[in-house]
Amino acid sequence: MAKGESGSGRTTGALLSGPLLWLFLFFIVPVVLIVLYSVGALHLLPTDHSAVSFAAWKKFLTGDSVYLGLFWKSVRVSLTVSIIVVLLAYPVGYFLALCVKKRKYVLLLVIIAPFLTSYLLRVLAWKVILGDRGVINSALFELHLRDPGHPITWLVYSQFAVMLVLAYVWIPFVALPIFVSLNGLDGALLEAAGDLGASRLRTFWRVTLPLSLPGLTAAFVFVFVPTIGEFVTPQIVGGSSDGSNFLFGNAINARFTQALDWQSGSVQALFLLIVVAVLMTIFGRRISVRTAAA
Amino acid sequence: MPRRDLLRYTGMGLGVSAILAACKQASSSGIAVPSGQARPQLDQEPGGLQVFDWSGYGNGDYYPGKERQYLWADYQTATGDTPKFYLFENDDQGFTKVASGTSYDIVHPCAYRFQDYVNINAVQPWDTSLLKNWSQMNPELEKQGVINGQQYFIVEDWGFIAPLYRADKVEPQDQSWSLLFDDRYGGKISWIDTLEMLVIAGFLNGVSNPWDMTDDELKSQKEFLISKKPLVKFFWGQSYELFQAFKREEVWIGYAWPDSYAYSKGAGLDVEYMNPKEGRITWSCGLGMFADSQNYYHAHAYADSWSSQKAAQFLVGYYYYGHANTNIDLDGISEDIVKALSLDDLSILVPPNSNVESYIPRRQDYADAWDEVKAS
Numbered sequence: 001m002a003k004g005e006s007g008s009g010r011t012t013g014a015l016l017s018g019p020l021l022w023l024f025l026f027f028i029v030p031v032v033l034i035v036l037y038s039v040g041a042l043h044l045l046p047t048d049h050s051a052v053s054f055a056a057w058k059k060f061l062t063g064d065s066v067y068l069g070l071f072w073k074s075v076r077v078s079l080t081v082s083i084i085v086v087l088l089a090y091p092v093g094y095f096l097a098l099c100v101k102k103r104k105y106v107l108l109l110v111i112i113a114p115f116l117t118s119y120l121l122r123v124l125a126w127k128v129i130l131g132d133r134g135v136i137n138s139a140l141f142e143l144h145l146r147d148p149g150h151p152i153t154w155l156v157y158s159q160f161a162v163m164l165v166l167a168y169v170w171i172p173f174v175a176l177p178i179f180v181s182l183n184g185l186d187g188a189l190l191e192a193a194g195d196l197g198a199s200r201l202r203t204f205w206r207v208t209l210p211l212s213l214p215g216l217t218a219a220f221v222f223v224f225v226p227t228i229g230e231f232v233t234p235q236i237v238g239g240s241s242d243g244s245n246f247l248f249g250n251a252i253n254a255r256f257t258q259a260l261d262w263q264s265g266s267v268q269a270l271f272l273l274i275v276v277a278v279l280m281t282i283f284g285r286r287i288s289v290r291t292a293a294a
Numbered sequence: 295m296p297r298r299d300l301l302r303y304t305g306m307g308l309g310v311s312a313i314l315a316a317c318k319q320a321s322s323s324g325i326a327v328p329s330g331q332a333r334p335q336l337d338q339e340p341g342g343l344q345v346f347d348w349s350g351y352g353n354g355d356y357y358p359g360k361e362r363q364y365l366w367a368d369y370q371t372a373t374g375d376t377p378k379f380y381l382f383e384n385d386d387q388g389f390t391k392v393a394s395g396t397s398y399d400i401v402h403p404c405a406y407r408f409q410d411y412v413n414i415n416a417v418q419p420w421d422t423s424l425l426k427n428w429s430q431m432n433p434e435l436e437k438q439g440v441i442n443g444q445q446y447f448i449v450e451d452w453g454f455i456a457p458l459y460r461a462d463k464v465e466p467q468d469q470s471w472s473l474l475f476d477d478r479y480g481g482k483i484s485w486i487d488t489l490e491m492l493v494i495a496g497f498l499n500g501v502s503n504p505w506d507m508t509d510d511e512l513k514s515q516k517e518f519l520i521s522k523k524p525l526v527k528f529f530w531g532q533s534y535e536l537f538q539a540f541k542r543e544e545v546w547i548g549y550a551w552p553d554s555y556a557y558s559k560g561a562g563l564d565v566e567y568m569n570p571k572e573g574r575i576t577w578s579c580g581l582g583m584f585a586d587s588q589n590y591y592h593a594h595a596y597a598d599s600w601s602s603q604k605a606a607q608f609l610v611g612y613y614y615y616g617h618a619n620t621n622i623d624l625d626g627i628s629e630d631i632v633k634a635l636s637l638d639d640l641s642i643l644v645p646p647n648s649n650v651e652s653y654i655p656r657r658q659d660y661a662d663a664w665d666e667v668k669a670s
Contacts, residue, residue: 044393047413065662066669132544153481157528240485240526246668254668257387258489259661 031273038266045260056264060271067251067268074248077159078228081166085223086178086216089171093178093215097185098208108179112172119169123236126165130156130237159244161237166227174219181215182208221283225276248272336591341375343592344398346388348579349532350613351402353379356534357612364608369599373592383531384488392416399587400596404579405438405449406653412441417582419444424594427601427619432640435618439580447580448597451609452616452643454567454635455490455575455651458550460540462564471498471570473547475518480525484536484548487529489657489664490575494549495519497572497649505652512656516663520670529668540565552614552635559631567634576643577651578618610637 036042040053059065096107114122129135132151140146154160185208193203231249238245246254248268255265350356352365362370366377380398382388385407392401393414403411411417422428422445431448439447457473459466463482466473471494474483485491495515496504507515527545530536537557539545548554555567581600583593599605606617610627614635624632636642643650654660 044390045414066666070669131542133542153527235531240529240668241481241524243669245529246665251665251669254661254665257390258384259658259665260386260390260393261658261661 031270034266034270037262038270040263042262044262056267060264060267065264067248067264070246070251071248071268071271073243074228074230077163077166077244077247078224078230081163081170081227082220082224084163085167085170085174086219088167089174089219090178090216092171092175093182094208096175097179097182108176111175114169114172120232122169123165123233126161126168126237127156130161130164132156156237157239157241157245158237159239159242161239162234162244162247165233165237166230169233170223170227174223177218177222178212178215181212181218185211217283221279225279228276229272333590334588336373336595339589339592341373341589341592343369343373343375343377343400343589343596344380345377345400345402345596346380346382346392346396346398347400347402349381349383352377353381355381360608360612365605366596366599368602368604369592369596372595372599375592377596386488397584397586399584399589399593401582401584402450402579403447403582404577404651405447406577406651408439408447408580408582409441409653411582412446415585417446418585418587419446420448420583420597421594422448424591425598425601427598427603430603430619430621431601432618432620434640435578435643438578447582448601449578449580449618450600450605451613452576452578452618453552453614454648455549455551455577457568457570458536458540458548458555458558459566459568460546460564461566463546466568469568469571471572473568473570474549475522475525476547477525479547481527482544482546483525483527484539484545485526485529486549487531487668489654489660490651491519491549491667492516492660492663493575493654497575504649505654506656507660509659512659512663516667519667523667523670537561555634556612556614569634573646573649574642575651576648578643616640616643 033042037044038056040050040056043050060067063069092111096104096111100107127134131137132153134156136155137146137151140152141148146152189207189211190203193207194200198206229249229252231247231253234245234247234250238247240246252265252268252272255261255268259265345352347353350361352361354361370376377400382391385404388401388403389407389410392411393416397416401411401417425448435449435452436445439445439449441447457471459473464473464479467476473479474485474494475498476483492507492512492515493504495518496507496511499515499518501507501511501515504511504515528539530539530548533551533554534557536545536548536550536554540548540554540558540563541561550567552567555565558565581597583590583597587593601619603619603621603623606619606622607626609615609617610622610624614631614637616635616637622637624637627637632638642648
């Protein structure tokens, strides 16, 4: 028996060693490097001889720069997008899980089909749709609802465009955990609620919704975490006039690639990582392993 | 501790030499042939020349086939090798990648960054006696590639930065950079997404040296840009973006390089490339050879190919850029374009005829200010 346990342990160890090594080399080591950059223990340029210092952290955390404000702007955008996306994705997940009887998984595949195309292409396609001479404006011109000389200009290069595209991109992904959560509902509970005289609406509020909360939470986290650091979509469809093309993720990118200021870039990146880790810890308690696995 | 050293020590400490070997292309190997030691001949070099360059400078992004034919077909004939291209979006991004330890054989930065590459020992000097076309190159331009008395960069291409506008839609009140900040055209203006916008504001507002502004001057330009930012439709990153926006009529005015002018003209748009009274900004870029390149002779063959009259004709004819080769034939190019871009008058590259793109000593402060503009 002991021999068997030992063999099983070795197998487990062997199976885990690959992923753990991967995690160590490509997550732990880079994070440690970023920490070292953030305090000036490492420098990008050999000509930089500045000493170890927490000045960049202090400058960021005391709001002595624009970056903390940018972080809160990103939080606002991300929060808005997450709420909208979850609200839009819930009916989709509900319909698939509880209303569709046949070809449920075929429809699910159709919903996640956009993921089979490039993220960049999906974002760029919106520029074609929303542009001054895009699909929407052209349709308005054709219908004589808008003068061709005066297109609706806020459709693209605006905060609206950023939120719209982010919502579009994440809805299919968010629908998945909601679907899994609802699909796993015990039908007997719904029947029991009906037998006890509850209306369909009351059944939804008292039974379906509470039981699908782990899925909703997972869905919210799944969209909030990646969008809070998003920089590609704002860069492509965001506007300069309202600052929607420059969110916190863009600021981090600019620190590393434009300013060559890896110290403050590392501070911002680490701060984001810490925020995300805290959020995951808080929300993780509400997410079942099964839902998250979706 | 510099990042390059850290990469080396980390590699040893972890004992992951196999992984590092696999990643050789993305790290600094530090294998330089000592001075005086015989170099391997061209046919003994590994080949597979790695070129770190702008998009459309050989990789075929803009003119598939033609870029190869004009820019590196001679190299291919001389060496039998096909170069591999790795792209950067702008000089900052390119330098960041190199400074962080990535190494290739050839890099193509612009002149204001040359000193930075030498400072981090990323590049080695060229042996110009190996370049057949060297005698045809403009010596004044090539001086820009000389650092510490050695030819670290072969200057190849040059061009302008100036306002581009739709002549059928826009009526400039003045031949001035002020067009980029004209309240009458709010929502139809595009700026570039680099801190050089602060420099433009400096020129417009009469700062004596916009490349090295004082705190007060920088603050003033930052506030000026913030006040004018609501007029801007978007910041462009690639010049092709600007052309596309012109074509879609999303913008009528832009901070532009000559290629945007060329594409717009080619697309039949009625555009003008302004010569503002504050002066156009001229830039030049050149080829550098990495210090640890094992393709020494291949690299020279590549630089020679880029320095040829054929390459010059291509850059002028297809991008409307200037070229350092002085044997260029401008007959095939329309006279108005030759005049608009001063392709027949290289004195335009010398101050006070234009403002030469220069090193920005307080780059960090400029970057902070530019971030504040974008965040506002």
